[in-house]
Amino acid sequence: MPALVLLGAQWGDEGKGKATDLLGGSVDYVVRYQGGNNAGHTVVVGDQKYALHLLPSGILTPECTPVIGNGVVVDPSVLFSELNGLNERGVDTSKLLISGNAHIITPYNVTVDKVTERFLGKRKIGTTGRGIGPTYADKINRVGIRVQDLYDESILTQKVEAALDGKNQLLTKVFNRRAIEAEQIVEELLTYADRLRPYVADTVLVLNQALDDNKVVLFEGGQGTLLDIDHGTYPFVTSSNPTAGGACTGSGVGPTKISRVIGILKAYTTRVGAGPFPTELFDEDGAALRRIGHERGVTTGRDRRCGWFDAVIARYATRVNGLTDFFLTKLDVLTGWEQIPVCVAYEIDGKRVEELPYSQTDFHHAKPIYENLPGWSEDITKAKTFADLPKNAQAYVKALEEMSGAPISAIGVGPGRTETIEINSFI
Numbered sequence: 001m002p003a004l005v006l007l008g009a010q011w012g013d014e015g016k017g018k019a020t021d022l023l024g025g026s027v028d029y030v031v032r033y034q035g036g037n038n039a040g041h042t043v044v045v046g047d048q049k050y051a052l053h054l055l056p057s058g059i060l061t062p063e064c065t066p067v068i069g070n071g072v073v074v075d076p077s078v079l080f081s082e083l084n085g086l087n088e089r090g091v092d093t094s095k096l097l098i099s100g101n102a103h104i105i106t107p108y109n110v111t112v113d114k115v116t117e118r119f120l121g122k123r124k125i126g127t128t129g130r131g132i133g134p135t136y137a138d139k140i141n142r143v144g145i146r147v148q149d150l151y152d153e154s155i156l157t158q159k160v161e162a163a164l165d166g167k168n169q170l171l172t173k174v175f176n177r178r179a180i181e182a183e184q185i186v187e188e189l190l191t192y193a194d195r196l197r198p199y200v201a202d203t204v205l206v207l208n209q210a211l212d213d214n215k216v217v218l219f220e221g222g223q224g225t226l227l228d229i230d231h232g233t234y235p236f237v238t239s240s241n242p243t244a245g246g247a248c249t250g251s252g253v254g255p256t257k258i259s260r261v262i263g264i265l266k267a268y269t270t271r272v273g274a275g276p277f278p279t280e281l282f283d284e285d286g287a288a289l290r291r292i293g294h295e296r297g298v299t300t301g302r303d304r305r306c307g308w309f310d311a312v313i314a315r316y317a318t319r320v321n322g323l324t325d326f327f328l329t330k331l332d333v334l335t336g337w338e339q340i341p342v343c344v345a346y347e348i349d350g351k352r353v354e355e356l357p358y359s360q361t362d363f364h365h366a367k368p369i370y371e372n373l374p375g376w377s378e379d380i381t382k383a384k385t386f387a388d389l390p391k392n393a394q395a396y397v398k399a400l401e402e403m404s405g406a407p408i409s410a411i412g413v414g415p416g417r418t419e420t421i422e423i424n425s426f427i
Ligand code: GDP
Pocket: 008, 012, 013, 014, 015, 016, 017, 018, 039, 040, 041, 042, 043, 044, 293, 294, 298, 328, 329, 330, 331, 332, 333, 411, 412, 413, 414, 415, 416
């Protein structure tokens, strides 16, 4: 049986949490492979609403084993508060597995994230301030702290000292801040070691053995394709690879094991933080999308920037991820518009462009070319099959599918687990 990847096809917040939770009952493992608690995944089960940041959405399915892979960055204090919150609500979290090779977000990484953003001023990225970028920077610079380092105090001390050497120079001389004491950091990190121990595992071995035993493994991406450090709108991106390849490096499962790559695609577009966004709306339509779609960040509480659907981006997501399917979410939010504009191509310096330009300058100059599709006014939140949708909603979905380059296999018509139209089964 296969491994599947489920990832964001736009700039994040497409509804990955809901989609993962929906599949949770049919899979044995749900694996986060990149990012950290910059993610905010909302899952609605019955009248219960959960906001997950670091934990895989599979944690809410009792039969499923949730895994935090080697490619994830882990803030232990956030992990424990998330686990405590779930335990208080009666969710059993004892099956969780965490890779010993996952990197730890230390307090100094969080400090560096915040001071760097402040220092950038107008040029800031608008990060979540969770220490994500600096932790991945330490990993690549080979001065990162890994989960397994918590179990050897002497190595931990040496590593923290090495990591702080350069940072303290920067903090005191460039950012005018106080130096951070290695001893204090080591002391804090060691307080997490015992509670973490039962979860720590060789997740590469566990996942590959599971696949050998015909178990189903679902990889849950954080963020989205356009926030990818390599394939996104650099530098306005996150510091990891949410795209499909990241599932392999971030878990130690080879690409030949992956049979399905599902792109989660919102029926319109949103973005949090800075960076180009060709279909962004600054008018009443943008405000209406924000209001009706409840487009407010789960992690930072910031209003999300909103705009019409962008087919150029969807086509790009199909290509860089090798998408086999789309899961179209939030179609219900578009109910009530007489006409729904969809961006089919860009105009860049007077020329029509069908594909995402690789040049940052061109992308900043891209103006959307819209086609207006007829809207619908009927309530669609109770629709169970594609045929239950009004004709114009069906036509909207079909048009998006044609423009985006992969079949739309499921449609979200509300936040709840059951508010979904399944067209082709994923498993
Ligand atoms: P994620 O980060 O990709 O998991 O997405 P978020 O949870 O940050 O944002 C998606 C929001 O849309 C959440 O509040 C979901 O409950 C909600 N949602 C997901 N699918 C649908 C849908 O089909 N319709 C509606 N109305 N809301 C949805």
